[in-house]
Amino acid sequence: MIEFLIEPLTYEFMRTALATAVVVGLTASTLSVFVVLRGWSLLGDAISHSVLPGLAFSAAFNLPLTLGGAVAGVVASLLVALVESRSRVRNDTAIGIVLTGAFALGLVIISRIRPTVDVFHILFGNVLGVSPQDLLLTAALGFVVILLISLFMKEIIAFTFDPLFTYVVGLPTNLIHYSLMIMMSLTIIAALQTVGIVLVISLLVAPGATAQLFARTLGQMLLVSLTVGVFSSVAGLYLSYYFAVSSGGAIALTATLVFFSAMMLKRR
Amino acid sequence: MEAVKAEGLTVVYGRLKALDEVSFTIPSGSMTAVIGPNGSGKSTLLKTLIGLVKPAAGSFKVLGSTIDKMRGKVAYVPQREEVYWEYPLTVWDVVALGRIKAVGPLRPVRKGDRVVSQSLERAGIESLQSRRLSELSGGQQQRIFLARAMAQEADLYLMDEPLTGIDAEAEDRLLDILSDLRKEGKTIVMTTHDLSSTLELFDNVLVLKNRLIAFGRPEEALKTENLVQAYGSERVAMHLSDVRRVAGWR
């Protein structure tokens, strides 16, 4: 068993991949708690798909990918809010429209510029190809997100629980809302190479959802979520190594299976 | 000083005029009931006063200034709380949110915070403080939001139908709490459909039918002609005159 776990780590690329998977697991599962409690799973999906045109645009103009991705994520959340307020459609409809539109735009740009990166890897991840520089960027993004959440935990709880009240007491609700949107975009970019933008939503939803089955307090919920997030990323990575399957697929699948197992366990 | 001063307040939703040139002045340290039939603009009035709905015309001041300067000093308890009841927070946690502005960023609300425990006690829910939000009855949930508003240490309390859906004892209790707050110089404005003798407890009654029908002492504002104008029905007016008799106003 130990041998089974150690053997892959004799390779440099696997050590880098493991570190990346852990960082991504930690970051995504911290945010996951609030995504689940605020009911932002679909919105998260829209943001992750909208990161694609941002990345493609940055690639085309040689801009930093992180910047392009973050801007696109925020623009997507603004668009969802705009569609919702300017028409009578419901939130899920607004999200559906923005999600597909943005993703299509991304594909159109990519097909035109023909970037050197493999589109398949952007969409579904390729953690085995992570370079040490990529790991550094992922770690930096993860650090920023987790730091912000821990510093402003009380404000984030207040906002995700009751935004109207947060506004009434005089906190900057727009700032909090869009900071969360930016954090979601940064997490998605951090997870780009691990699970890819199509599958990242699994790490933003499954850990928090699993945690909600068991936790009685928010502290417990964070703890369970972190455990599930890190476990899924690491277990998925090993599965991907041993069975030579897509890392993004393996990680997302593990997270999903963990949720279903937990649900069955809970029912009994 | 006046707690609320509205001048020609007009609010439109599309083509519908929810408030039509409403003007009134509410003195500090008073309790005002806002009455009117469904759709008469009661909730809209409160939402306008907290800055959530922007008036199309007219202006208003709260606590002698604009709402943007006074935010935090104004507490608001909506008609229906639209929160996720499964959020893993205890009663204490929710009430402690009222302290969020006072405590400031980068610091948690201390477990022994005096304002929080006092608010819990005054709302009569200290025994529930470690219960989870999802494990409470509707009336209990409502008191938590009142406690949260008190923890905010606001000077003006805007409450949308707080008497709806609670039993007689809880109603008495709530009205006691509000009277206490008034004694401390706080101002209370609440909407209600309860056209009973309860209204006699208030300093002023504001009768609304999208435009202002009457504003003044209960016995003045609740005159039959005002009620007929607001509710358009002799029956309600009759009912009200009953109330007036019970209250001994004649």
Ligand SMILES: Nc1ncnc2c1ncn2[C@@H]1O[C@H](COP(=O)(O)OP(=O)(O)OP(=O)(O)O)[C@@H](O)[C@H]1O
């Ligand atoms: N967000 C909105 N968009 C469009 N119209 C609205 C909106 N909110 C309220 N209205 C309309 O404005 C009018 C006043 O509504 P408001 O909620 O203020 O009434 P109310 O006096 O609180 O009624 P109730 O006693 O039923 O609570 C109603 O005709 C209502 O249909």
Ligand SMILES: [Mg+2]
């Ligand atoms: Mg109303």
